[in-house]
Every structure is written in C-alpha cells, then in structure tokens.
Amino acid sequence: MSQPPVTPILDRVRLPSDMKGLSDRDLHRLADELRAETISAVSVTGGHLGAGLGVVELTVALHAVFDCPRDKIIWDVGHQCYPHKILTGRRDRIRTLRTRGGLSGFTKRSESPYDAFGAGHSSTSISAALGFTMARELGSECGDAIAVIGDGAMTGGMAFEALNHGGHLGKRMFVILNDNEMSISPPVGALSSYLTRLYAEAPMQDLKAMAKGAVSLLPEPFQEGARRAKEMLKGMTIGGTLFEELGFDYVGPVDGHDLETLLHLFRTLKTRATGPVLIHALTKKGKGYAPAENRPDRGHATARFDVLTGAQVKAASNAPSYTKVFAESLIDQASRDEKIVAVTAAMPEGTGLNLFAERFPRRCFDVGIAEQHGVTFSAGLAAGGMKPFCAIYSTFLQRGYDQIVHDVAIQRLPVRFAIDRAGLVGADGATHAGAFDIGFMANLPGMVVMAAADEADLVHMVATAAAHDEGPIAFRYPRGEGMGVDMPTQGVPLEIGKGRIISEGARVAILSFGTRLAEVLKAREALAARGLAPTVADARFAKPLDKDLILRLVAEHEALICIEEGAVGGFGSHVAQFLSEQGVFDRGYKFRSMVLPDTFIDHANPEDMYAVARMNAADIEAKVLDLLGVAVAKRA
Numbered sequence: 001m002s003q004p005p006v007t008p009i010l011d012r013v014r015l016p017s018d019m020k021g022l023s024d025r026d027l028h029r030l031a032d033e034l035r036a037e038t039i040s041a042v043s044v045t046g047g048h049l050g051a052g053l054g055v056v057e058l059t060v061a062l063h064a065v066f067d068c069p070r071d072k073i074i075w076d077v078g079h080q081c082y083p084h085k086i087l088t089g090r091r092d093r094i095r096t097l098r099t100r101g102g103l104s105g106f107t108k109r110s111e112s113p114y115d116a117f118g119a120g121h122s123s124t125s126i127s128a129a130l131g132f133t134m135a136r137e138l139g140s141e142c143g144d145a146i147a148v149i150g151d152g153a154m155t156g157g158m159a160f161e162a163l164n165h166g167g168h169l170g171k172r173m174f175v176i177l178n179d180n181e182m183s184i185s186p187p188v189g190a191l192s193s194y195l196t197r198l199y200a201e202a203p204m205q206d207l208k209a210m211a212k213g214a215v216s217l218l219p220e221p222f223q224e225g226a227r228r229a230k231e232m233l234k235g236m237t238i239g240g241t242l243f244e245e246l247g248f249d250y251v252g253p254v255d256g257h258d259l260e261t262l263l264h265l266f267r268t269l270k271t272r273a274t275g276p277v278l279i280h281a282l283t284k285k286g287k288g289y290a291p292a293e294n295r296p297d298r299g300h301a302t303a304r305f306d307v308l309t310g311a312q313v314k315a316a317s318n319a320p321s322y323t324k325v326f327a328e329s330l331i332d333q334a335s336r337d338e339k340i341v342a343v344t345a346a347m348p349e350g351t352g353l354n355l356f357a358e359r360f361p362r363r364c365f366d367v368g369i370a371e372q373h374g375v376t377f378s379a380g381l382a383a384g385g386m387k388p389f390c391a392i393y394s395t396f397l398q399r400g401y402d403q404i405v406h407d408v409a410i411q412r413l414p415v416r417f418a419i420d421r422a423g424l425v426g427a428d429g430a431t432h433a434g435a436f437d438i439g440f441m442a443n444l445p446g447m448v449v450m451a452a453a454d455e456a457d458l459v460h461m462v463a464t465a466a467a468h469d470e471g472p473i474a475f476r477y478p479r480g481e482g483m484g485v486d487m488p489t490q491g492v493p494l495e496i497g498k499g500r501i502i503s504e505g506a507r508v509a510i511l512s513f514g515t516r517l518a519e520v521l522k523a524r525e526a527l528a529a530r531g532l533a534p535t536v537a538d539a540r541f542a543k544p545l546d547k548d549l550i551l552r553l554v555a556e557h558e559a560l561i562c563i564e565e566g567a568v569g570g571f572g573s574h575v576a577q578f579l580s581e582q583g584v585f586d587r588g589y590k591f592r593s594m595v596l597p598d599t600f601i602d603h604a605n606p607e608d609m610y611a612v613a614r615m616n617a618a619d620i621e622a623k624v625l626d627l628l629g630v631a632v633a634k635r636a
C-alpha cells in the first residue's frame, strides 16, 4: 500500500509563531527542510551559502524558543540570514534574493520586523544587542537580545568593545559565538587559536542531560530564583575563559548542529539567565551540502549553481578583473622593491593579496576583520621605513577613517591605499557600495587621490603609489572585470596631479574621474553622430587637481561636465570649489557634476544600479544636450 504524501513541516511554518506548537521531532524535520530550501534558493539566486547552512539548527532553535519580533535576534554581518528569512514570512520571495526589487542578502529593518538590526559589515551585533538590552532596561518594549556572531567577526575591535561594556553593565543578554573556524578564508590571529584551545581542552559539553536535570531539580523560580538560576548556569559553564573575565557566563563549547542540545540550552537560558551569557557553538560552514562543506572558501559566496554537481554558473570573462591586475602589478613592483609590504583585513582573495602572499609570505599581513587596526598598522609600517599597500574595499575602509586622518594623514606617512570595490557593487547593495571614499579621502590635506579609468591605468597607478614616498596616496578601482584594453608590460609612475586628454571635441568638455570614462566615450560617439562630439579628458587625480587642464577645458569650451562614481562631495565638488575661487561662475559659466544620487541604492545588478544612478552613456548624452539647449524626447 502506498503511503500518503508527507506534507513538509516548512509548508506549515510561515512565521516563527507557527513553530511554537511543533514537537522537537517536528523541529528536526523542519531543520532538514530548511537546509534543503536554502540550498535550492541559493542555487537559483547565487549569494552567501556556507554561512547560512552552518546556522540552520541555531536558526530553528532560536525561533522555536524565543519570541521574535519582541525578542531580537541580531545576525552579525547578516550574510547567514537566509534560513531566518525563510522562517520569518519571506519564503515566498526567497528566490528574489539580491535581485532588483527582491529580498536583500543581509538583514534589513525596512524589509521585516523580524530583522531587528540591519547589517552587511561585521562585528556590530553585540553592540546593537547591548543597545536593545539597555533600551529594555530603561522601559522600552523589547524582549531578549541575542547576538549571533561568527569567529571571524569576533576578531573585529567593536565586538570586544561591546563585550567589555556588556560585561560591565551585567544585564541579561545573549551572545552566540558561532565558531566554524572560518572567516571568508581561514581565520587568523591569536583569538582564533584561543578558541581552538578552548574546545580542544574542554570536551564538547552534552548539555541535554545537565540542562534537563537542573531544571527539574530547581525549586519554583520565584523562590530565590535569581541566585539558584545563576548557580545552575554556573554548573553549565567553564570558569576562567576570556569571556568570563569580561563578565559573561561562558556556556560551551556545544555542538551547534545538535538541535536537541540547542533547544534544551535555549529553553534553560530563557527561563533562568540573569546576566550576560556567551554560548560557544561549534558549527561547520556549509553544513549539509558537500560542495560547500569541502570548500568553505568557495561556498562562502557563490554564483548560481547546479545543486547536484555544485558546479557554478559563471559568465565567461573577456578581461582580467581589476583585483587581479592590482595584485599582479603589486607583485611586479614588490619583486623590485623589498620594502613593499601588503595589508588586508580578512579579504585576501577579495583583494587579490592571496597571490601576493603566495609570492611574498613574510611581506603580506592579514590582520583579520580589523580595518582600523589595519590602517594604523600600515601607518606603523610606513613610519618604520616600509612601503605598505593597505588594500581594503572602499566600504570597509569607512571603518578606519579616524585612523586615516589621525595616524596616517596628519603624520604624512606614506601609506598606499588600494581601494577596491570603489563604486556600485551590485547584489551586495547599499551596505557594500563604495560611494564615499573620494569624498573622505580627497578632503584630507596632503592625501593624493587617484582613480583608474581602465585596467592599464591601474598598473600605472600601482607604480605611482610605489614611487610616492612623500605622504599618503590612494587609488580606487571597481569590482569586476576591466575594459579589455591593451596592457603595458610594466607600470610607469604618473606625474602627480596630471590628467590627460582622451579626445578633442568642441563646445562641451567632459572630465571623467575613474571608470565611467567608458560610458563617456560611448556617449561621445552618440553625440558625434549629431555633430556635437565633446572633448573628453581623464582627470586621473581628484587630489591634487590638474588645475591647468581644468582651466584649459573651461577656456576652450562653453560648458564643463565632471563625472565620477561616487557621492556628492568628491571630485566634482573639488572642481566646483576651484572654479568658484577662480571666479569662473561669476561670469555665468555652465558647469555640471554627475555623481551618485543622494540615496542609498538598493541591491540589483550593476547595470540596473547605474540606471538608477543615471550614470550610463544615455544619461551623459542627455546631460550634454541639456546643457547645449538641444531639445530631445524625454526618456522614461
């Protein structure tokens, strides 16, 4: 006799409240289905896979025991939140992840009340959880705050600052240290070794029996509840850990895939905990999907893939990525200058410095997710006579801004900032867009700021930075592939503060800073067809400005347009400031600056994001025609 089809438990769970009546057996099944659904969804959308698979049991146990959205689960970085999204009313949209108009790949407060705190950058969760905790203490309608933070994110300074503060305040809050012994790459540092020692020395705790027994032995909670609860928790904890010293009860290490243990533990903590508790859960990145488990670095973020084989669907590339060009150029420079060293903050693959590390292992430093330290460490290296290249994504460099100002710029130390992912990055969205670096670097006295217009120019900019020993220098370049231009055999240092004319035209000049130059040239072609070919120049430097070039363009054209892939306050603003000081606007000169709009642009593919930003060839063409007063049919 054939069995009736079994309805998936997941089909019955739209919200965490639907989990409350489920038995522990059902929750086990739910976890299996959730894992399968996560794999299936990411195979369609691409995105962060390994981290989510590693927290499936944690996600189920947390939502089964705690009461969200009153209780606040705060996912550090947020890249592991896909299973959480599936259980919190978003399963029907999970295959829109990271696409235009679809779900964000990170937690986002505007998306759901279950996303208690937005993220994308790491190491913020404990601070936010502590904030919620103190809001509750001061009378706000918040329940428990639970930060879920990875071993990689725990290396960020903010996490320690928050532990220090949380231990001092002593209020009930939970930190789940999700230790999978991986960051994007293998984690580095003394903390990582310490965590390994913690569970090497203390066997994995079987808390089931202990928690069950302790709860049943306890008298009613209102009879000396607090003191006894503390004692019971003490029985589950190991004394003398770093976390205990900071004022947290340390529970663990526990198997973060043992759902039964997690359920018992969270139920016990929920009813009994009185102060801050850190739960050390051991998990496996990519758990339950062999391709992601076997290569957790590749499974961290993936293109779309075939579920059966794990083979990723990637478009063939015609040109090297900017990242690779940077890495190879730096290796070339370093092979001739032994003072050159490189610094990455937990992004060796992302910045290409893994290639540098293979060639010069002693001269490459991965500081962990610690951009602030990475910048000041680079400053120290420079003060010590080395030539550091500090390679950090534009968006993560924001973390190290005071260090750039205080430790680098004021001391005029020759730190070379290689700013990758400058501009719009696509599916990672607003948290990862490199929109502000031109503004925050170019306003610093003594800072040289360059942007590569193509991959060949990037080679020269690496050479320029290597040769520039008089003070700090930065060069920016975008995510993705170059333009496919001819490559120089070797980088040649550029003259500081000098741009170049790309093609001569008339009436309007377009001065481009960075890789929008390709779109400018497309626009020029379209305008040439109308007999209105503008002059096109590549500024190369936002600081110092090529004042001669700018004045020449102004003198020879009736209008000047600047364009850059950055927020207002960057290159165009510096040009405007210079021209206003020259009195150019007093005589009614026509000037426009094309910058990213004053909004945070949501995730989408880069083309769509450029369309939102009105930074494509058609937008540039329209800007020129508008300036010249040529009427055209309005675009939608």
Ligand SMILES: Cc1ncc(C[n+]2csc(CCOP(=O)(O)OP(=O)(O)O)c2C)c(N)n1
Pocket: 050, 051, 054, 077, 079, 080, 120, 121, 122, 149, 150, 151, 152, 153, 154, 180, 182, 183, 184, 285, 345, 346, 347, 369, 371, 396, 399
């Ligand atoms: C400030 C900052 N720097 C770098 C990153 C890039 N990044 C995203 S996830 C990640 C690794 C996080 O490791 P871990 O916290 O252990 O989480 P896991 O992926 O192992 O689950 C890194 C380096 C980031 N998001 N934010």
Ligand SMILES: CC(=O)[C@@H](O)[C@H](O)COP(=O)(O)O
Pocket: 077, 079, 120, 121, 184, 301, 350, 421, 425, 428, 479
């Ligand atoms: C979550 C996070 O911050 C990283 O994983 C990021 O998504 C990597 O971006 P790239 O793919 O541009 O290296």
Ligand SMILES: [Mg+2]
Pocket: 150, 151, 152, 153, 178, 179, 180, 181, 182, 183
């Ligand atoms: Mg990890």
